[in-house]
Amino acid sequence: MFLISLTRIIRFALQNFYRNIWLSIITITIIILTLFSLTSLIVINAGVSQAILTIKNKVDISIYFKNSTNESTVNPLKEKISAYTNVKEVELITASEALEKFKNNHKNDPLIQKALQELDANPLGPTLTVKAHDVNLYQQILSQLKQDKIDQLAEEIDYDDNKLVIERLEAISQKVQRLGLIISIIFAIISLLVVFNTIRIGIYTHKEEIGIMKLVGASNWFIRAPFLLEGIIYALLGNIIFWLLFYLAAGFLQPFLFAFFIDINFNLINYLVSHFLYIFGFELIIIIILNTISSFIAIGKYLKV
């Protein structure tokens, strides 16, 4: 009995789907558009976070030592700074490495090349670059360096130049996140209302049929179940079609995006592949819940015959 009813419900849901094919196409289109706005938001958020992370990673404290300082002096300092709890890593650039780097950076400048050739000794000293766990911690590290009198050993500590950038970045990052959240919420609400209304209008067109079904002796759940199932079919198809389109579009846009995001190391396709199950599952569940609630409320109105 249960099995018979179940197969009938599935058959009715499929029949409803293809005998009202235009309504089905419209509903699925709305779901696809909703998913487009949702996924775009997720991807933009991920891109912005990655950008902020990349820029934050570029921030560091550079401690330049005099060219007379040898590595045996610098190495213990490196160990010492590495031991700070707020420090993520310390890199030592030796005097010769610094020179190589400098030569490399100015290889197209014949004047500097010539000047370097004139010099007998390496004018550069070793450098320590310090990276913190968080941009907010650099001030703390600076005061620790002062406390340990490392600033006295160094020729220069280069941080002040970055300070303003970091502060601005922090402010921008917070604003972007706050704005992103507000936009996300607004979009989510719009999407909810659109899907909710689409499903309701769909069921409204079946209003008379629901009444007839009741009059010929159908129980409420026998009427409701095919509609709920139809909603799940919409959600599944909408999701699958959307992801196919989105992947195609991402593949097409990737070269342009790559050029745009080259500095921040954000690969859209890789991001989508690695987060596919998470985003797909999340969106599928959201759309199914939304469809179910909308269908439930909409049908309930017409079941009181």
Add this chain to the structure above:
Amino acid sequence: MIQFRNVSKTYPPNVHALKNATFHIKPGEFIFLVGQSGTGKTTAVRLLIAEEKVSAGRIIVGGWDITHIPRRHVPLLRRQIGVVWQDFKLLPKKTAFENIAFALEVSGSENSRIQKIVPQVLKIVGLEDKAIRYPAQLSGGEQQRISIARALVHRPKILIADEPTGNLDAVNTREIIDILQKINEFGTTVLLVTHNRDIVNSLKKRVITLDHGIVIADQEKGRYFL
């Protein structure tokens, strides 16, 4: 078979659709419920299939007191009473066969039984060759015959027809009445709600007359006298 005991139905704020109606329909009867528009005929039908609840009095159908029938029992009641409406009430996206089968499917009937019964009832109403047509592809008379076929699938003891010929021409009206008479001859109680004077007068069956919600006449071999 059907008992109305002092049944009243009042719609807010103060519209009395039925007032203290009492009558008893015996098994196997063919009975007319007549009256002008708005006299409570359709209300009586809606009360019988629990589409509405009575304001006062009691209704008993086949020994079952349905006056305060719980919502979950309503589908069971409706599967025992066949109903035919003026506007046919066919599902537009289902074929004739599927419309009839639907009434069986909702009650969990086996597929084999559906495959057997649906062609039988289609034959009774003479539309076995139109099984795969959608309602929009059928004439009014044919749609009404499909709706009668659907009402018959549960082999109901009672068939209620609410103005079944209201939307039909004279020829189709005659055909529908012939089918209803045939069904009655098989032993089904038929309650025919109408305000078609010619049908009532030609059949010479029992007639219950309603006027402003009150039963004003109940005659064996009656006539339409309003």
